[in-house]
Amino acid sequence: MIFVTGGAGFIGSNFVLDWLSQSSEQVLNLDKLTYAGNLQNLASLDGNSSHIFTCGDIGDSALVSSLLREHQPRAVLNFAAESHVDRSIDGPEDFVQTNIVGTFRLLEEVRSYWNQLEGSPKQDFRFLHISTDEVYGSLSKDDPAFMETHRYEPNSPYSASKAASDHMVRAYHQTYGLPVLTTNCSNNYGPYHFPEKLIPLTIVNALASKLLPVYGDGQQVRDWLYVNDHCSAIRRVLEAGKTGEVYNVGGWNEKTNLIIVHSVCALLNELQPRADGKDYNEQITYVKDRLGHDRRYAIDASKIERELGWKPAETFETGIRKTVEWYLCNLDWVAHVQSGAYRDWVQNHYAGNAQ
Numbered sequence: 365m366i367f368v369t370g371g372a373g374f375i376g377s378n379f380v381l382d383w384l385s386q387s388s389e390q391v392l393n394l395d396k397l398t399y400a401g402n403l404q405n406l407a408s409l410d411g412n413s414s415h416i417f418t419c420g421d422i423g424d425s426a427l428v429s430s431l432l433r434e435h436q437p438r439a440v441l442n443f444a445a446e447s448h449v450d451r452s453i454d455g456p457e458d459f460v461q462t463n464i465v466g467t468f469r470l471l472e473e474v475r476s477y478w479n480q481l482e483g484s485p486k487q488d489f490r491f492l493h494i495s496t497d498e499v500y501g502s503l504s505k506d507d508p509a510f511m512e513t514h515r516y517e518p519n520s521p522y523s524a525s526k527a528a529s530d531h532m533v534r535a536y537h538q539t540y541g542l543p544v545l546t547t548n549c550s551n552n553y554g555p556y557h558f559p560e561k562l563i564p565l566t567i568v569n570a571l572a573s574k575l576l577p578v579y580g581d582g583q584q585v586r587d588w589l590y591v592n593d594h595c596s597a598i599r600r601v602l603e604a605g606k607t608g609e610v611y612n613v614g615g616w617n618e619k620t621n622l623i624i625v626h627s628v629c630a631l632l633n634e635l636q637p638r639a640d641g642k643d644y645n646e647q648i649t650y651v652k653d654r655l656g657h658d659r660r661y662a663i664d665a666s667k668i669e670r671e672l673g674w675k676p677a678e679t680f681e682t683g684i685r686k687t688v689e690w691y692l693c694n695l696d697w698v699a700h701v702q703s704g705a706y707r708d709w710v711q712n713h714y715a716g717n718a719q
């Protein structure tokens with residue numbers, strides 16, 4: 365079996381669903397169920413004995429140790445993290461605890477488990493760490509896209525905490541020989557994306573006749589990848605990646621935030637027109653910029669394409685249409701995740717932010 369952490373979050377749950385749709389190999393899923401973790405994402409697996417869920421913290425050494433020893437996984441895939449940049453600016457503590465301390469404790473338990481394996485289970489074991497392009501910092505307009513050799517220049521508490529975890533993962537390979545793999549991926553979008561992030565927030569706010577907040581001038585650039593393409597890249601790296609290596613994953617889809625918001629509005633105009641016949645773009649509002657806002661991310665994914673033969677299946681146009689359609693068909697999921705805690709965050713974060 366494989367051991368997934370953070371498998372009730374956005375990417376982790378898509379990965380678990382994707383994995384079990386193509387494989388009979390069991391998934392052990394450890395997730396703390398923070399505000400971002402949601403078992404409803406995995407409701408279609410109810411009664412499926414291939415999915416074993418445990419609620420808990422990657423930093424709980426005793427729990428991780430007992431899970432490893434009981435289930436004897438052939439691989440650990442670490443998705444668990446605090447993942448929202450704005451929340452990291454508001455309060456970095458949880459990011460340090462989970463992304464740095466938690467990953468360290470997880471690595472320690474995995475090292476101890478791996479040390480007592482022998483023969484091919486030891487040789488074939490993998491620790492795959494899921495990371496982000498944000499560790500590389502910000503690019504200017506004409507800079508080449510991030511390669512795996514780009515220096516680490518994280519600018520937010522989130523990206524700094526992910527960078528620290530990447531370094532620990534690397535060190536466990538260099539120092540102890542742990543067979544690790546790291547992926548650094550660009551911005552994902554797709555089903556089950558928590559509506560605090562740009563694309564789902566825009567969809568959900570538009571449908572609720574709320575304002576669509578664009579930070580600063582809206583000209584920041586991100587490289588967007590449909591979540592299932594990230595899942596296929598992770599599967600491929602697990603299967604064929606060379607231990608100790610880093611693979612950048614991206615969709616070759618650089619877009620400004622304003623273009624992203626316009627694209628979502630255009631699809632909503634087509635699929636779910638406003639009752640008053642007006643354009644959803646009229647709901648756009650420019651708000652105060654994010655502190656230390658990275659201007660541009662761009663991923664050079666040629667290494668994973670060349671060495672592992674991976675390519676994204678979706679273009680931005682096909683992926684964003686699927687995403688908007690999914691939200692329109694899953695408004696009950698949206699209502700469910702918009703708990704009191706979510707509402708409080710959104711209210712506080714955007715209060716008094718109008719430019």
Ligand code: NAD
Nearest residue numbers: 370372373374375396397398400401421422444445551552
């Ligand atoms: P998410 O916030 O949606 O989900 C994170 C999950 O981890 C949640 O289910 C949460 O309950 C769980 N979790 C948090 N702290 C935990 C802990 N201490 N122990 C166990 N579980 C814990 O995040 P996501 O967008 O799905 O991101 C998953 C991973 O992919 C993260 O490591 C993130 O850095 C990375 N990543 C995300 C993106 C993106 O665009 N979302 C892009 C590249 C890389």
Ligand code: TYD
Nearest residue numbers: 449551560561562563577578579584586621
């Ligand atoms: P986000 O989805 O938070 O991802 P990340 O910060 O990891 O890239 O934000 C994507 C971009 O959208 C980022 O440049 C910030 C911007 N943004 C807005 O303009 N308005 C918003 O309300 C949010 C949440 C993000």
